[in-house]
Amino acid sequence: MKVFIVERYGDKAGVRAGEMPDPRVGADDVLVRIHAASVNPLDLKLRDGDFKAILPYRLPLVLGNDLAGVVVQAGSAVTRFAVGDEVYARPDKDRIGTFAELIAVHQDDVAAKPATLTMAEAASLPLVALTSWQALVERAGVRPGQKVLIHAGSGGVGTIAIQLAKQLGAHVATTASTAKIDLVRELGADVVVDYRKQSFETVLDGYDVVLDPLGGATLEKSLQVLKPGGKAIGIAGPPDAAFARELGANAMLRMAMSALSFNTRRRAKRRNVTYSFLFMKADGEQLRELARLVDAGKIRPVVDRVFPFEETREAMEYVEKGHAKAGKVVVAMT
Numbered sequence: 001m002k003v004f005i006v007e008r009y010g011d012k013a014g015v016r017a018g019e020m021p022d023p024r025v026g027a028d029d030v031l032v033r034i035h036a037a038s039v040n041p042l043d044l045k046l047r048d049g050d051f052k053a054i055l056p057y058r059l060p061l062v063l064g065n066d067l068a069g070v071v072v073q074a075g076s077a078v079t080r081f082a083v084g085d086e087v088y089a090r091p092d093k094d095r096i097g098t099f100a101e102l103i104a105v106h107q108d109d110v111a112a113k114p115a116t117l118t119m120a121e122a123a124s125l126p127l128v129a130l131t132s133w134q135a136l137v138e139r140a141g142v143r144p145g146q147k148v149l150i151h152a153g154s155g156g157v158g159t160i161a162i163q164l165a166k167q168l169g170a171h172v173a174t175t176a177s178t179a180k181i182d183l184v185r186e187l188g189a190d191v192v193v194d195y196r197k198q199s200f201e202t203v204l205d206g207y208d209v210v211l212d213p214l215g216g217a218t219l220e221k222s223l224q225v226l227k228p229g230g231k232a233i234g235i236a237g238p239p240d241a242a243f244a245r246e247l248g249a250n251a252m253l254r255m256a257m258s259a260l261s262f263n264t265r266r267r268a269k270r271r272n273v274t275y276s277f278l279f280m281k282a283d284g285e286q287l288r289e290l291a292r293l294v295d296a297g298k299i300r301p302v303v304d305r306v307f308p309f310e311e312t313r314e315a316m317e318y319v320e321k322g323h324a325k326a327g328k329v330v331v332a333m334t
Helices: 041-048 119-123 126-139 156-167 178-187 217-225 241-247 251-260 262-270 284-295 309-320
Strands: 002-006 015-019 029-039 067-074 086-089 102-106 110-112 147-150 171-176 191-194 207-212 226-234 274-277 303-308 328-332
Touching: 002 309, 015 309, 029 086, 029 119, 029 309, 041 309, 067 119, 086 119, 086 284, 110 284, 119 303, 119 328, 126 156, 126 207, 126 226, 126 284, 147 156, 156 171, 156 178, 171 178, 178 191, 207 217, 217 226, 217 262, 241 251, 241 274, 251 262, 262 274, 303 309, 309 328
Parallel strands: 147 171, 147 207, 171 191, 207 226, 226 274, 303 328
Antiparallel strands: 002 015, 029 067, 029 102, 029 328, 067 086, 086 110
């Protein structure tokens, strides 16, 4: 099968087209012929080796973390899917590789594609939609009337998280550039802070939850807008010891991750708020819940541009250079 692989970490020119054997299909797996996959910042971080200490993949590595396609084979123990089903998925972190013609995915990580979406639209959703769900529903337990700040509202996670937070009944604030204000308001944002003109920490206060895909100074300032008992959830880091435990990391790695987030957690504690790091997990049941929201018109994907599969490296460069105007970049099979 045709694939796009990274042969060595840290080499931006090292992502190349290649050929690899078709995947082996386990008893609980479905083999999916991929019609479209999307590009995520995670793909860039994996290419650069940013996670090699905690996600020790063997090279060469097929990149790609979400997909939409059609089931072409079902394992002997598969009960939820049949050949011909249109599906979408975020494979488990140990089984990524959607920049390819085929992939074998455990049936628990797969869901029927939202019927109202094209393959390209569906492929844009799994990683960012699961991240939004796991942050706002699982981790934060957002309730009607709570105040939620979502940074980078026009980004991949932001465009979905705004819509989901509104469906949960929250009052939603977001940060965006001047050119994106109309878009994020259309998605449901009640308050928009133009980060080019205002400092969000000076105009927002009393928030229950902050979802931060940016990290760094943005995360540190976000602690200031939370009310006592509030929660800051970071998806760009720093990682924490709880994440290390989820990975089953050894004691040394747990200590290292705890040290990386120590200052942030200490500042949070002083303000009587909490910080936690979220690394999204594959979950077919959550994708089914999200598909229902999509087909009911409650959540819509935002796709910036679709590249042909042959231009996967160019699609990654497009994302890396910040050319995407809003939402997700997708690669589609011809």
